[in-house]
Amino acid sequence: MRFVCLLLSLAALLTSYAAPVTNNAEAEQAFSRGLEAHKQKDYTQAITYYTQAIKLDPKSALAYNFRGNAYDSLGDYNKAIADYTQAIKLDPNYAWAYNNRGLAYASLGDYSKAIADYTQAIKLDPKFALAYNNRGLAYASLGDYSKAIADYTQAIKLDLNYAWVYNNRGLAYDSLGDYSKAIADYTQAIKLDPNYALAYNNRGLAYASLGDHSKAIADCTQAIKLDPNYAWAYNNRGLSYAMLGDYKSATKDARKACELGECDLLQILGKNKHIRD
Secondary structure: OOOOOOOOOHHHHHHHOOOOOOOOHHHHHHHHHHHHHHHOOOHHHHHHHHHHHHHHOOOOHHHHHHHHHHHHHOOOHHHHHHHHHHHHHHOOOOHHHHHHHHHHHHHOOOHHHHHHHHHHHHHHOOOOHHHHHHHHHHHHHOOOHHHHHHHHHHHHHOOOOOHHHHHHHHHHHHHOOOHHHHHHHHHHHHHHOOOOHHHHHHHHHHHHHOOOHHHHHHHHHHHHHHOOOOHHHHHHHHHHHHHOOOHHHHHHHHHHHHHOOOOHHHHHHHHOOOOOO
């Protein structure tokens, strides 16, 4: 999947943690320990501490939200959803809990529920740029690229000036066949993050779609320099070599891509008797 699924960092989540979690000193201490374990990516230990905080203060929406984040990080999306739901019950105006539950629903492939949650988060906080981006991802997953573009654009207007947002919007334009706008967005993503291998690969695909295989090869080559194990970049560069009639280079790339787990091009070359050593 070429769309960037947003994994919220603890730093981003802490924007919702501006005040003490509770007036209970013991609960506050347990919650703080949970945050420290979370920062170290020890999600199981973080859950233990957040659970302690909840036992000490069952009305702490923040503790439920953060325990949900830890469950989400472990891939236990149903438990995450249960915790976010409880956080929302305790604090119906908790925009972050709606956003986070939306992410969990999206991870389960339930994009309609995800969109509903992101929409509620936006209603509660109209300047919630991240929620716009996430709703855009959900719309894109449902194939509604026009709505996805509108949401990515709003996220950018709200100053979510990150490379991955431009990459996501570029992919949506790409899916609509608007390759020139896609290339413009991938280019902006690369300006913001010159080490963004995915954006180079995606721009290469857009150039290939326009028939400019030389530029496609250059971009895929840069993606490979940044990530030498990027199977799709080898596959895509090999395809452009094949389109230019350079089957020897195409075969070399196809074999490397297959070695890394992506064998589509090698199979196509073999089927069409274009394997060259």
